[in-house]
Amino acid sequence: MGLPKIVVLGAGYGGLMTVLGLQKQLNHQEAEITLVNLNPYHYVTTKLHEPAAGTLDPDYARVSIDSLINRDKVRFVQDKVTGFDPEKKQVHLEGSEEPLSYDYLVFGLGAETETFGTKGVLENALLINSLNSVRMIRERIEYNFSRYQMSEEKSDELITIVVGGAGFTGIEFVGELVDRLPKLCRQFDIPREKVRLVNIEAAPTVLPGFDKDLVDYAVKYLEDRGVEFRISTPIEAVTPDGVVLKGGEELKSANVVWTCGVRGNSLLEKAGLETMRGRVKVDEFLRAPGYEDLFIIGDNSLILNDQERPYPPTAQMAMQQGEALAKNLTAILRGGSPTSFRFQLKGTVASLGKGSAIGIVGNRKVFGTQASLIKRLIDWRWYYMVGGLPLVFKKAKF
Ligand code: FAD
Ligand code: NAD
Structure with missing residues (x-):
């Protein structure tokens, strides 16, 4: 045997x-x-x-x-x-x-x-679910920013980014975009105020079920940096031109990322x-x-x-x-x-970009720079667990 x-x-x-x-x-x-x-x-x-x-x-x-x-x-x-x-x-x-x-x-x-049967998600939206799928998101946004710059019409949908879902994935992605957009705008000579970053959530609050103080902190942090939240607004369809919201409103965007679960x-x-x-x-x-x-x-x-x-x-x-x-x-x-x-x-910590985060560690609420440092330590712990200190030094970004 x-x-x-x-x-x-x-x-x-x-x-x-x-x-x-x-x-x-x-x-x-x-x-x-x-x-x-x-x-x-x-x-x-x-x-x-x-x-x-x-x-x-x-x-x-x-x-x-x-x-x-x-x-x-x-x-x-x-x-x-x-x-x-x-x-x-x-x-x-x-x-x-x-x-x-x-x-x-x-x-x-x-x-x-999870599409919840929403039409057009798999055909038209970008997804955060593998290394290859996220490469496409970065490239799509850069491509559309350069199309905007090249074109006579300057269509707003090319520089409108729609993120469907304000769960942890949506919020963490929006937080990173808030860091990236100023550089991206400089790179493509597009005024930052022309770019729209819209996060759409079906539930009556961002991060449904999470601690209210921390949610308020995250929303203020991101709104201060130009994010538009649309809460209580389910996306009913994703089309080649953007998203259709409950009630029929259409929001045009060439960059729709689906993070609805x-x-x-x-x-x-x-x-x-x-x-x-x-x-x-x-x-x-x-x-x-x-x-x-x-x-x-x-x-x-x-x-x-x-x-x-x-x-x-x-x-x-x-x-x-x-x-x-x-x-x-x-x-x-x-x-x-x-x-x-x-x-x-052990807790839950979500980043809001490189400089801030929110979380609960044990029974303690953490936010801002302290939470951001904890988040980094959590990432590094994983590298340590699978590959020891050499992997931490190779992969960790300080
Ligand atoms: P995964 O880690 O997703 O791994 C699945 C593996 O299977 C992959 O290697 C994939 O390539 C492979 N695979 C899939 N299909 C096939 C196939 N047909 N044939 C062969 N191989 C296949 N959780 C936290 O606790 N803390 C966080 O901070 C956190 N942040 C997150 C941030 C983002 C952006 C996302 C998307 C999720 C986050 N999560 C977080 C959730 C967490 O990543 C998942 O719960 C976790 O990865 C699940 O682990 P898993 O082993 O089930 O699958
Ligand atoms: P999720 O289910 O946590 O969040 C999806 C969000 O999309 C929800 O708020 C939901 O109300 C909303 N939604 C659903 N359908 C919608 C629609 N049609 N229109 C608009 N909004 C809609 O999914 P996720 O954020 O992808 O997270 C997946 C898992 O990974 C979760 O368990 C989460 O806890 C975990 N995660 C954890 C972290 C962290 O701990 N830092 C980070 C990312 C993900």
Whole structure:
């Protein structure tokens, strides 16, 4: 009989944490570990708003997988997962006729864009969901600014940026744009006051559900720097010309970025699993109901808090799950028992660009420069966890 096969899908926060834990804890003779990921690199999803706005070189938001894994212990397959069969215990890959078979599967392929059925989102809006998608945002904005400068008509929609959704992703992206716009305007000789940056939110407040003082701080900070907020204003359609708002108003823009939320990966539904907004409600050991060998982590897992409400999908959750799962898989392979997973919320900090942030750390509210420094430390901690101090010095921007 061969070694037990552990297949980990996705080198995001959850998948990478699982693989790095397994390679540390298991020795060669205990399991065959395979990691599958679309790209040869891990991208730091929590930093994607920065290259999107053009305030960070995309290279700082990615790490080569080869530099993180021990090839003697982990086999890396760069390919696209196209499906899996939990009954046959097989994973299908785009670039291979032969399915990958497994004894234990860890599903960590991250989230997909939630459109809520809004027309035209996937066809016409730009998305913050991969390194390539954010490169397009930066390039689209620069291209449209140069078109504006070249054209006789000087169409306002070319220099109107619409961000749909004022959740954490939308707010962090808007914050970066606030930093970038003055430089961009100088670069293209466009007066700053001609450029519109509009953040549209369906709920009656920006960052719905977050602390009111911190929300007020963020709104004032961003409005003082030229951001226009439209709250209680659902986007009903995204068209090639801009967005259509509830009530029929049309806002013309050649730069529409959709940050209205995420859902679980559609491959879970295709595999026949029961989901809520694409996410699978996992048991205390992070297993899909009815399967001893299928673990679902990160944005694809659904866990309820003490008030029976789902925890939001975060990197913090994915990291803790990956760490716990590596320990549990090690225990299972050695004939021991797994330990129940319990999420520990350490806080939430959101940046408002390079100089400011808002957040709750423990029970304390933080904002401004102090919060911004904490946010940077959180980013650096991730580099430290996966690649130690050398990676922090290579990737951290001071
Ligand atoms: P991901 O980290 O998204 O990784 C998924 C991996 O799977 C990727 O490598 C992807 O390439 C790969 N993949 C996907 N599909 C396939 C396929 N078919 N085949 C092969 N590989 C595939 N959370 C926080 O806690 N704090 C923050 O400050 C924070 N900031 C954020 C900022 C932004 C701009 C965004 C967008 C999100 C932020 N989040 C934050 C949320 C956080 O990034 C996610 O919750 C977290 O990345 C989820 O981790 P994951 O392991 O599930 O998936
Ligand atoms: P989200 O669901 O948190 O926010 C989406 C926002 O879009 C909501 O406020 C929603 O009301 C709004 N919206 C939905 N449909 C709309 C429509 N048709 N028109 C206008 N507005 C609409 O999604 P997100 O911001 O992408 O965040 C995804 C996950 O990542 C969340 O769990 C979040 O907590 C996490 N995240 C965390 C951080 C951080 O901790 N710093 C940063 C980014 C993301």
